[in-house]
Amino acid sequence: RFQDSMSSVKRHKFWETQPVGQFKDVGDTSLPDGSIELPTPLSEVKQEPYNLPSPYEWTTCDMDSEETCTEVYILLKNNYVEDDENLFRFNYSKEFLRWALRPPGYYKSWHIGVRAKASKKLVAFITGVPARIRVRNEIVKMAEINFLCVHKKLRSKRLAPVMIKEVTRRVHLENIWQAAYTAGVVLPTPITTCQYWHRSLNPKKLIEVGFSRLGARMTMSRTIKLYKLPDSPVTPGFRKMELRDVSAITRLLRNYLSQFVVSPDFDENDVQHWLLPTEDVVDSYLVESPETHDITDFCSFYALPSSILGNQNYSILKAAYSYYNVSTKTPLFQLMNDALIVAKRKDFDVFNALDVMHNESFLKELKFGPGDGQLHYYLYNYRIRNALRPSELGLVLL
Ligand code: NHW
Incomplete structure (x- = not known):
C-alpha cells in the first residue's frame, strides 16, 4: 500500500489499540461518521484502577485543597509543555487550574494524580472535565482531557498509556464514552x-x-x-x-x-x-x-x-x-x-x-x-x- 505521510508509517503501539480514527483508515469512505465503539453496560466497566509500576500509587487530586493545588501547580510548572527549542514552559497559575478543572458538573474523580509510594511526591497528572460538544447536528457528552504530565525523570516508561486508560475508565464510570483533546504531537488521527x-x-x-x-x-x-x-x-x-x-x-x-x-x-x-x-x-x-x-x-x-x-x-x-x-x-x-x-x-x-x-x-x-x-x-x-x-x-x- 502507498504510504503518503510520515505519521502513517510510524507505529503507535498504544494508540493502535484505541477507538480512534486510525491512519490506515484515512480515506476509507465505507466507515461511518460517529461513535466507533458502542457503550458497554456500566456493570462491565472495570471496577478497579489499572495497575501502576509498584513504586507508584494513584491519588485523586482535590483541587479545593490549597496544598494539593500547589503540588499540581509545581509538577506542571517544572514538567509540562515546552516549545521545540526549550526556551519556554507553560506556567498555568493555581487560580487558572481551579477554573479549568471545576466547571459546572465536574467530577473530582477525573483529577488524577500518581504519587511515589515512598515519598508521596506527585509525579504524574491527567484530568478530564465534562462538556457537551456538538458535532454537526449531534450533541455528544464528552470529557475534555488536559494536563497530561509525567515528571521528566519518569519519561518513556509507558506511564502515559496507563494514565490515559485510567482516565478513560473513570469517564466510562460516569456513562460518558467520548472525549476531546489537543496535542502538539501527531497521533491517530487529528480532526483538524x-x-x-x-x-x-x-x-x-x-x-x-x-x-x-x-x-x-x-x-x-x-x-x-x-x-x-x-x-x-x-x-x-x-x-x-x-x-x-x-x-x-x-x-x-x-x-x-x-x-x-x-x-x-x-x-x-x-x-x-x-x-x-x-x-x-x-x-x-x-x-x-x-x-x-x-x-x-x-x-x-x-x-x-x-x-x-x-x-x-x-x-x-x-x-x-x-x-x-x-x-x-x-x-x-x-x-x-x-x-x-x-x-x-x-x-x-x-x-x-x-x-x-x-x-x-x-x-x-x-x-x-x-x-x-x-x-x-x-x-x-x-x-x-x-x-x-x-x-x-x-x-x-x-
Ligand atoms: S497535550 C500535552 C501533553 N503533555 C506534555 O506534552 C507535557 C510534557 N510531556 C510529558 O509529560 C494536552 C510526557 O512526554 C507525556 C508522555 C505525559 C506527554 N497525548 O509514557 P510514554 C493534553 O494533556 C503517547 C496522547 O512512554 P512519555 C491532552 C505516545 O504517542 N498520547 O511517554 C492529553 C505513545 O503512544 P504510542 C500521547 O513521554 C490527551 C505513548 O504516549 C501524548 O513518558 C490524552 C508513550 O508513552 C499526548 N500528548 O509521556 C489522550 N504524548 O501509541 C486522551 C505521548 O504512540 C484520550 N503520547 O506508542 C481520551 C481519554 C478519555 C476517553 C473517554 C471516553
Whole structure:
C-alpha cells in the first residue's frame, strides 16, 4: 500500500489499540461518521484502577485543597509543555487550574494524580472535565482531557498509556464514552490541525527573550512603533462583561457557534463559568449599543503565562490567548484590535490566537505572525471521516 505521510508509517503501539480514527483508515469512505465503539453496560466497566509500576500509587487530586493545588501547580510548572527549542514552559497559575478543572458538573474523580509510594511526591497528572460538544447536528457528552504530565525523570516508561486508560475508565464510570483533546504531537488521527499566530504587544521583551526576532531591515525602534496600539478601545459601548450579561452572551454565542462543524454546546451556567471575567484567568468584553443597549459583539481571552528558561533579565512571559469571539455589528478586526488594546493595558507581552473560527480574517491585518508549532485536535471514540479546515472548528481547549 502507498504510504503518503510520515505519521502513517510510524507505529503507535498504544494508540493502535484505541477507538480512534486510525491512519490506515484515512480515506476509507465505507466507515461511518460517529461513535466507533458502542457503550458497554456500566456493570462491565472495570471496577478497579489499572495497575501502576509498584513504586507508584494513584491519588485523586482535590483541587479545593490549597496544598494539593500547589503540588499540581509545581509538577506542571517544572514538567509540562515546552516549545521545540526549550526556551519556554507553560506556567498555568493555581487560580487558572481551579477554573479549568471545576466547571459546572465536574467530577473530582477525573483529577488524577500518581504519587511515589515512598515519598508521596506527585509525579504524574491527567484530568478530564465534562462538556457537551456538538458535532454537526449531534450533541455528544464528552470529557475534555488536559494536563497530561509525567515528571521528566519518569519519561518513556509507558506511564502515559496507563494514565490515559485510567482516565478513560473513570469517564466510562460516569456513562460518558467520548472525549476531546489537543496535542502538539501527531497521533491517530487529528480532526483538524491548527496553527498558532502571535501578536507582539511588548516587542522589545519578546526579542530579548528569544520569543521573536528583529525583522529583516528593522531596528528596535521601528519595531516598537510598528506594534504600537492606542491607549484605550475605540469601539463605542465596548466594556467588560458582567454577571447581568450572561443570558445575552449565551444567546449571542450559541447562535454564533452553531455555524461550525464542532463546537461546545454552552448553556448559561457554562457561560458564567467559562466567560465571566475572573482576575488573571479569563477576561471578556462586549459591545453594548449606545442607542439600543443591545449586546452585539463579544471577545474573550485567557491568561496563560510561560516560564522563560534561562534568561538573565526575565523569568515570565505574559501571554493572552484568544478564546471565543463573536461579531455581529462591529467588524471582527476592530473588535480584536480593541482586545489587543485591553490586553496591552493589562501588561500582556503577547496575544496568541489559533486559526480557528473566523480568526484568519483578522490575523494578518492586525500584525499577528505565524508561530512554528501546530496544534492538533482529536476526538476519542468519534470518527469524522474527512478532516476539517481549522475555520470549521468552533472549539478552544485550554
Ligand atoms: S497535550 C500535552 C501533553 N503533555 C506534555 O506534552 C507535557 C510534557 N510531556 C510529558 O509529560 C494536552 C510526557 O512526554 C507525556 C508522555 C505525559 C506527554 N497525548 O509514557 P510514554 C493534553 O494533556 C503517547 C496522547 O512512554 P512519555 C491532552 C505516545 O504517542 N498520547 O511517554 C492529553 C505513545 O503512544 P504510542 C500521547 O513521554 C490527551 C505513548 O504516549 C501524548 O513518558 C490524552 C508513550 O508513552 C499526548 N500528548 O509521556 C489522550 N504524548 O501509541 C486522551 C505521548 O504512540 C484520550 N503520547 O506508542 C481520551 C481519554 C478519555 C476517553 C473517554 C471516553
